[in-house]
Amino acid sequence: MSQSVINSGVKRSYTAEEIQAWLVSNISEMLGVEPNEIDIQEPLDSYGLDSAQGMVLASRAEKLLGFKLSLILLWHYPTIEMLSKRLAEELADSDSEIFEI
Template sequence: MSQSIPDSTVKRSYTAEEIQAWLVFHLSELLGVKPDEINVTEPLESYGLDSSQGMLLAIKAKKLLGFEFSPLLVWHYPTIELLSQRLAEESQDLESETFEI
């Protein structure tokens, strides 16, 4: 007899590209710029991102990704490209932990 895991307990991992698209969209809203004006290789500081906006971004990302991360990551990985790669690694690590027995 097999049991299926309820959808509410299944954690999904996200690719760097998916996270990057999400970050571009939310940063464009947060900073008041068009998504196509955001270069993922430019430092976030160049768009005027401040610490309170970094906190808001981390809170919103937690809802998407399902895990908390320190807003300091925004400064340790200062571009959307670097940050999305790091968050994708965390997302995949958490998904693999979910399936450990």
């Protein structure tokens, strides 16, 4: 993903795999570990992410995805794998509702 696509303001859909890769990249950067050290099936809290880091991650994801994220999602979908699938579903749902009146 190029920065120009992300910053262009054009809302696009992302697959669960793309969101997953984005989450792994951002979480590994926050924690100062290699992306291959992040297991998408491990609970996020097992990596020691604190609430401030969770808020930063949610804020970055909101910019990427184009909709407000509730931190409660991190509780309901505690792994990167589960969270990325749910966010992809949310994107698909919001795309289909854009033209409804």
